[in-house]
Amino acid sequence: MRRSARRGRCARLGDAAIAAVTVVALGCGVWLLGGGAGAHAPPQPAAAEGRPDAGVERPTAPALAPSPPTRIRIPAIRVDAPLMGLALTRSGSLDVPPARNKNLAGWYESGTMPGEPGTAIVAGHVDNAEGPAVFYNLGALRRDARIEVDRKDGSVAVFAVDAVEVYAAHDFPDEKVYGAASRPELRVITCGGPYSKATGYQGNVVVFAHLTDSR
Template sequence: MRRLGTTVVGTVTAVALCAGTWLLGNGIASHAPPQPSPAQARSGRDGERPAAPALPPSPPDRIRIPAIRVDAPLTGLGLTRSGGLDVPPAGRRNLAGWYEAGTTPGETGTAIVAGHVDNADGPAVFYRLGALEKGSRIEVDRRDGGVAVFTVHAVEAYTARDFPDERVYGPAKRPELRVITCGGGYSRRTGYQGNVVVFAHLTGPRGG
């Protein structure tokens, strides 16, 4: 089982996000989403760089990642009956979700955002997530009128078997963000073999 803060989340999370229907119909080699290079993995003190002071809790409404042209609304995600993290509707390609029973982006702790890499019609909101590089900016519009600005300090891909639950979902002493989609190779029989995870920390608020 995987933990999201103090809540247990089942491995169904990766399965729900990672069916890869579009790849099945259009050919794997020419349409596979980018995967992070080893240079983007966390090294040294990447995960300990100073963060901006935490913001008060406020639900997020939108996420923007300029480097990969993401500009998408956010919907709240809960848990499925089996205890897994629910996912955004597959038919809405430009929609991401955040775990609304956990940390809100910008407050102290680990906030979780997830979205599909593709659906039956083509690339979805986080199709290019694996191409993101360290130092990239992520902006989250908050309902209080402010914007939480995060800086990426690592981008990594894991197979389902090697997924580091505590590293991804565990609590943090500073405001951090995880953005998750599918990755780690692809099989026609089972779909994507794992996940791409972006690790980022708060580096400044704007507005509000």
């Protein structure tokens, strides 16, 4: 993906299927360059929303049969967006949705499908040149918030948020975020952390969630 000099650079993201560490440029920070981070910075996760102690797992709904996702809804932050499939670029990084479409997210289509066992990955922009984008308010999510994913077979996978965290690019916990899971889990990722006009966002906001229902 070509990056202009005006675009910020996001932190490290990984390929969950092959556990490879990659770098993704989500085009974050474009809007902030015009107005300054102080006035427009998106919300960042509160410490209280961090991941609970390891080994503490809440009830999980039965896994669903594989079916590609088509839409994601997060009512608490007014997200209702279509999902497009994302592949890897020639450099091995995860591709991203077109920055010009602010209400579009993507999922890693060579990995786990949301609702089946494993760790499914959804990513999207925090902003674009016009202003806030689909995951601008992702850092404001609270534990137990609901995430709904529409699937091609007509079913809806319902996830509950376990934690919302922010990680610096130089200290991104790949295994924690992308590691294999025996139950159906979901990660929703966008840019976050400290912001610099020279480099854009210096980290990522990551939402951890697990399947709790389906319909």
